[in-house]
Structures are given as C-alpha cells and as structure tokens.
Amino acid sequence: MARPRTPLLNRELIRETTLRLIDTHGLAAVSMRKIAAELGVRAPSLYSHYANKDELLDDIGDTIAERVDVTGFGTDDWQSALRTWARSYRAALAEHPNMVPFLASSPGNRPGALDAADAIHGGLTRAGWPPRTATLIGASVKYIVVGSAVASFAGGFLDDLDTYNERYPHLSQAHRLRENAAEIDAESFELVLESFLRGLDLQYAAHAPDTESAKRRTEAG
Amino acid sequence: MARPRTPLLNRELIRETTLRLIDTHGLAAVSMRKIAAELGVRAPSLYSHYANKDELLDDIGDTIAERVDVTGFGTDDWQSALRTWARSYRAALAEHPNMVPFLASSPGNRPGALDAADAIHGGLTRAGWPPRTATLIGASVKYIVVGSAVASFAGGFLDDLDTYNERYPHLSQAHRLRENAAEIDAESFELVLESFLRGLDLQYAAHAPDTESAKRRTEAG
DNA sequence: AGACTAACCTAACACTGTAAGGTCGTCCAG
DNA sequence: CTGGACGACCTTACAGTGTTAGGTTAGTCT
Numbered sequence: 001m002a003r004p005r006t007p008l009l010n011r012e013l014i015r016e017t018t019l020r021l022i023d024t025h026g027l028a029a030v031s032m033r034k035i036a037a038e039l040g041v042r043a044p045s046l047y048s049h050y051a052n053k054d055e056l057l058d059d060i061g062d063t064i065a066e067r068v069d070v071t072g073f074g075t076d077d078w079q080s081a082l083r084t085w086a087r088s089y090r091a092a093l094a095e096h097p098n099m100v101p102f103l104a105s106s107p108g109n110r111p112g113a114l115d116a117a118d119a120i121h122g123g124l125t126r127a128g129w130p131p132r133t134a135t136l137i138g139a140s141v142k143y144i145v146v147g148s149a150v151a152s153f154a155g156g157f158l159d160d161l162d163t164y165n166e167r168y169p170h171l172s173q174a175h176r177l178r179e180n181a182a183e184i185d186a187e188s189f190e191l192v193l194e195s196f197l198r199g200l201d202l203q204y205a206a207h208a209p210d211t212e213s214a215k216r217r218t219e220a221g
Numbered sequence: 222m223a224r225p226r227t228p229l230l231n232r233e234l235i236r237e238t239t240l241r242l243i244d245t246h247g248l249a250a251v252s253m254r255k256i257a258a259e260l261g262v263r264a265p266s267l268y269s270h271y272a273n274k275d276e277l278l279d280d281i282g283d284t285i286a287e288r289v290d291v292t293g294f295g296t297d298d299w300q301s302a303l304r305t306w307a308r309s310y311r312a313a314l315a316e317h318p319n320m321v322p323f324l325a326s327s328p329g330n331r332p333g334a335l336d337a338a339d340a341i342h343g344g345l346t347r348a349g350w351p352p353r354t355a356t357l358i359g360a361s362v363k364y365i366v367v368g369s370a371v372a373s374f375a376g377g378f379l380d381d382l383d384t385y386n387e388r389y390p391h392l393s394q395a396h397r398l399r400e401n402a403a404e405i406d407a408e409s410f411e412l413v414l415e416s417f418l419r420g421l422d423l424q425y426a427a428h429a430p431d432t433e434s435a436k437r438r439t440e441a442g
Numbered sequence: 443a444g445a446c447t448a449a450c451c452t453a454a455c456a457c458t459g460t461a462a463g464g465t466c467g468t469c470c471a472g
Numbered sequence: 473c474t475g476g477a478c479g480a481c482c483t484t485a486c487a488g489t490g491t492t493a494g495g496t497t498a499g500t501c502t
Contacts, residue, residue: 003465003466003467003468003478003479003482004467005467005468007480008480008481031457031458032459032460042481042483043458044460044461045481045482047459048479048481049480052460100326101325101326104371105371133412135409136405136409136412139372139405140412140416141413142368142372143364143368143410144364144368146368147363147364147365147366147372148368150325150326150367151364151367151368187357188360188364189364191357191358191421192360192365195416195417195421195423195424196420197420199421200416200420202416223449223495223496223498224448224449224451224496224498224499225498228448228449228450229449229450252488253489253490254490262450262451263450263452264490265450265452265491265492266450266451268490268491269449270449273491274490274491
C-alpha cells in the first residue's frame with residue numbers, strides 16, 4: 001500500500017485510540033507499534049501526524065485538561081470558584097488515572113494551563129488577595145488536586161490485606177480498603193479541600209476586610 | 222574476567238551510584254548499562270544483586286522514605302506530629318526531585334510506608350479522632366506532600382517568560398518565577414499545610430471535646 | 443579434595459522510539 | 473490535460489532498552 005484514497009489516520013483518531021489503550025492497559029504497555037496495530041497501520045505512519053510520542057501524549061493531556069472548569073473565577077466568590085476548579089480538575093484526572101503519572105511529571109506549561117493560571121490568579125486578586133498570596137493559593141489547590149490523584153489509595157495499595165491486620169493493628173480499622181478505596185480518596189479530597197478553604201478563610205479577614213466573608217469572621221470572633 | 226577476588230559490587234554501592242546518576246541526569250537517562258558503566262562493570266552483573274530494575278528503584282525509594290519522621294505521633298500533640306511528618310516527608314522528596322515521579326507512581330505498599338501509616342493512624346486515634354477520620358487525615362496530608370513535590374513550580378515551568386507577560390497580564394506579578402520558584406513552592410506548602418491544620422482544628426471540637434485544642438476553640442467561639 | 447555457590451563475563455532476544463527513503467494517490471499550476 | 477509537488481502510507485534499519493542463558497573462575501563448605 002502507498003497513499004490510501006481516503007486517509008486512514010488523523011490526530012483525533014490516533015489520540016482517542018491511544019487514550020483508550022492507556023485507560024485499559026496502562027501507560028507503560030502502550031507503544032507506537034501497538035497504537036498503530038490497533039489502528040490497522042504500521043508504527044512509522046503515526047509520525048505523519050505527530051512528531052514523536054511525547055507530542056502525542058501531550059496532545060492527549062491537553063484534551064484532558066480541557067475539562068477543567070475555571071469559569072467560576074469570573075462569576076462566583078473566590079471560595080466557590082476554587083471549589084469548582086479543584087473538583088473539575090480532580091474529576092478530569094480521575095477519569096484517566098493511567099495518564100496521571102505522565103500529566104504530573106510533564107512540565108505545567110501546556111497552553112490551556114496558562115490560560116487557567118491567569119484566570120485563577122485574576123479571580124483571586126479581584127477578590128482581594130494580594131498577588132503573591134494568590135499565587136500561593138493557586139499552587140496550594142493544585143497540590144491538593146494533583147496529590148489526591150497521584151497518591152490515590154485506589155491506585156494500587158494493599159495486595160494481601162489479611163497479613164497486615166496482625167502486624168499493623170492501628171490500620172485494621174482502616175481496612176476493607178480496595179473495595180472502598182475510591183470512597184476514601186473522594187472523602188479525603190473533600191476533607192483536605194474544605195479544611196484548607198476554611199483555614200484560609202480565617203486568614204482572609206486580615207487581607208481583605210471589606211467583604212462578606214471577612215465581616216462574618218469578624219463578627220464571630 | 223570471571224569472579225573477582227573481592228566483590229566489585231554490592232547493593233549499597235549500586236544503590237548510591239544509581240541515585241547519584243538519577244539526581245544529576247534524570248530518571249529517564251539512567252539505564253542498567255549506564256549504571257554498570259559508572260561502576261566499571263557490565264549490565265548483566267547488576268542482576269546478581271537486584272532481580273530487576275524496578276527492585277533497584279524500589280530499594281532506592283525505601284532509603285529515601287527512611288528519612289521520613291513519624292516519631293512525633295508517639296510524643297507530640299497531633300498537630301505537631303502531623304507537621305513534623307509532613308515537613309520531613311517533603312524534605313525527603315525534595316532532596317531527590319528526579320525520583321519523585323517514580324515514588325509517586327509506585328504503589329504505596331513499601332514496608333516502611335506501612336509502619337508509618339500505622340504510627341500515624343495510631344497517633345491520630347489516640348488523640349481522639351475517629352478511625353475513619355484518622356485515615357482521611359493521613360491521606361490528606363499525604364496528598365499535600367506528594368502534590369507539592371509532583372506539581373512543583375521548580376520542576377520546570379516557564380521557558381520563555383517574556384512572551385507570557387503580554388498574553389497573561391494577571392500572571393505578570395507572579396513572575397520572576399524560576400529564580401524564586403523554590404521559594405514559592407516552600408511557601409505554598411506551608412500555606413496549604415497550616416491552613417489545612419487550622420481548618421481541621423475547627424472540626425476537632427466536635428469529635429474530641431476533652432482536649433486543650435477543643436477547649437481553646439470552645440472558649441474562643 | 444570435591445562440590446557448590448557467587449560474582450563476574452559474553453552473546454543474544456524481544457522490544458522500544460524513530461529516521462531514511464520508497465511508492466503511489468491527490469491536488470494544484472501551467 | 474499534464475507535470476510536479478506534496479501527503480500518507482509503506483519497508484527497512486539503527487541504536488538503545490531490560491533481561492535471560494550460559495560460560496568461567498574464586499571463595500566456601502563438607
């Protein structure tokens with residue numbers, strides 16, 4: 001075969017096929033040859049559409065990052081906006097857990113990420129946070145989201161639970177993991193996010209005293 | 222050469238050489254052949270000491286994890302213990318940033334991690350937290366630490382800063398990154414950790430009312 | 443002394459990402 | 473309508489990967 005009448009491949013098709021393979025078989029098990037095979041094609045043909053494997057993975061990463069919602073920073077109060085951002089961010093990562101290691105270790109300078117960072121920083125400063133603090137808050141929430149995705153219980157924890165119950169008595173209560181690991185992950189994420197926001201709210205009064213939240217806190221204290 | 226008079230290799234030597242190579246050249250650039258070359262030996266010889274590459278990397282991960290300090294859970298109050306744990310954990314990861322992607326994606330069932338989890342869980346329950354909540358708090362702090370290591374600003378962010386200043390006005394203040402990226406990472410980590418602990422403290426009264434912290438909060442409220 | 447094991451070696455396998463260059467279909471300029 | 477450029481596939485091949493098999497010899501144990 002040489003050039004086919006109608007193209008067999010395009011970026012979207014390659015992207016979706018690859019993501020499906022990653023989701024089902026894991027990141028490490030996916031090679032250019034296997035992607036090509038799944039598409040009924042030979043590996044070098046993929047290079048007509050992507051310069052190399054990293055560019056393909058980056059592109060997949062971009063499509064995942066598109067589902068992150070930062071619109072709240074234009075409309076809602078800063079706490080709600082952070083919540084919306086964090087939850088949609090976590091949901092996007094949790095949808096493709098096998099991509100998380102790649103997303104986490106690739107530098108954070110994908111195009112959408114900068115738009116998002118700008119929206120977040122703008123929203124927080126408009127809400128009264130000093131620019132430097134806005135940067136720190138943005139990084140903090142990112143830590144929480146990425147940490148919850150990377151250090152997930154669900155991402156393989158204990159294989160033979162029974163042996164541990166004797167050796168680690170304090171953990172016995174925490175077990176029956178694996179079945180409810182996803183639940184623990186979800187609850188931990190909510191706990192750390194909400195506790196962080198509450199702790200942050202206490203600090204808000206000092207920075208932006210002319211707001212609802214600050215007033216509430218001042219009256220209460 | 223066959224078997225040498227005195228062994229050229231041992232696990233510690235291999236481990237430290239490999240870690241040094243990872244620290245200086247990055248995880249991806251380190252292969253069994255390069256490790257062997259650095260040791261004046263051929264790659265297959267390494268398999269006399271480690272079953273495979275993952276076992277070697279796991280061993281390195283264990284030595285890094287040994288520097289995590291969970292002794293506070295036996296002596297200090299729960300907040301101080303969490304702080305000590307989180308900071309020493311972060312410091313251990315920050316010492317070898319190139320190992321973080323591997324540590325993060327490898328399952329959390331290394332031997333030391335279970336001892337640590339047991340100590341943490343035990344300390345929190347003794348302090349009055351319900352077992353389930355203790356699990357969630359442990360996971361939360363882990364998220365913060367791992368997230369701060371993985372999503373680090375210092376781990377390569379912006380390459381050409383100048384172009385961004387025009388396109389992303391809200392970020393302009395956040396810049397001069399790269400040079401003070403490590404500083405932002407450190408401050409963000411402290412912010413998220415301390416805010417989380419403060420938010421958590423508010424919740425403490427409801428669970429364990431007979432403690433100093435709860436009393437303080439009750440009197441204040 | 444003889445057997446066994448340990449620690450190195452060489453050679454080789456299957457696999458990886460990717461470069462070079464061939465073939466032919468499509469499209470556009472003259 | 474034709475010629476050339478380009479695009480999308482192909483085969484072939486290269487360097488590098490983790491790892492296995494099997495050889496050789498030094499040290500250790502009976």
